[in-house]
Amino acid sequence: MANSTLLFALAATVLALAAFSAQAHKPHKHHKQPPSSPAGAALPPEPYPGFYADAERCLSKLTEECGPEIFRGIFRDHDAISNKCCVELVALGRRCHRKILKATLTLPEVPKREKKEILRRDAKVWSQCVLVSDDLKHGHHLSPSL
Template sequence: MASLNVYSVLVVLFLTCGATMATKENDQIIKENNCETKMGMPCVLEAFKSIFETGSISNKCCCELVGLGKFCHSALVKRTLENPLFKHLSPAKIIAKSIQTWNNCLALIDSPSLSA
C-alpha cells in the first residue's frame, strides 16, 4: 500500500514539475510528426470521448488511432490536459484512460478476427 502512495506522489510531482517542459516538448512532437493531420475529425471526437468523457471507440477509429502512433497519441493527450478547460480533470486518471484506450485499440488491431 505504501508503494502505491509513493508511486502516486511521483506521478503528481512529474506532472506538476515538468509541466513547462512538457508543453514545449509535446508541441514539438505534435508539430514534427504532423500529429494533428493523421486522424479524421469523427475519429478524433470518438477517441476524445473515450478518454476524457465516457464512451467507446469504434474499430475504424481504433485503426486511425494506432495509425496515429503512440508518440502522437501521448503528446496530444498531455497537451489537452494542459488546457485550462480541463483543469478539473485528474491527470492521472486521464493518462490511465488514455493508456487503456491505446492498449485496447492495439489489441483489437492485432486481433486475427479483425484482419480476416
C-alpha cells in the first residue's frame, strides 16, 4: 500500500492519495467524503491557514478515474492522459491544479532532486491538455490520449 501511495503521491497530497486508493472501486463518480491521511503519515505545515482544505476542495472536483490518471501522467513521465481527463484537468483550472501540485511537492516522500523534473512534466502535461481541450471544443477529433 505504501508503494502505491507513493506512486499516486499531481495532481495530489497525502490526503488525496488516501482517497484515491481507498475509494478506487466505488461506483460513485466524485469523492463523497473528504480524503484522510494514511495512518502515521504527517503532513508538512501549511504554507498558509486553510491550504490543505483548499487543496481538498480542488481534489473533490476530480473524478476517481481522472485524479490518479492525471497524477501518473505528471509523476510518471511515460503514462498517457486520456482526452477525457485532459478536459477535466483544464476545467479544474490552473489555480486549483497548481494548489494540488504544490501540496504534493511539499511531501517528504517526493525527493527534492525529482521536483524540478516533476515541474517540467507538469508544464508539459498542462500545455498538452490545454491544446487537447481547445481542439475538442472546436470539434476536432483526436486520438483517445496524449
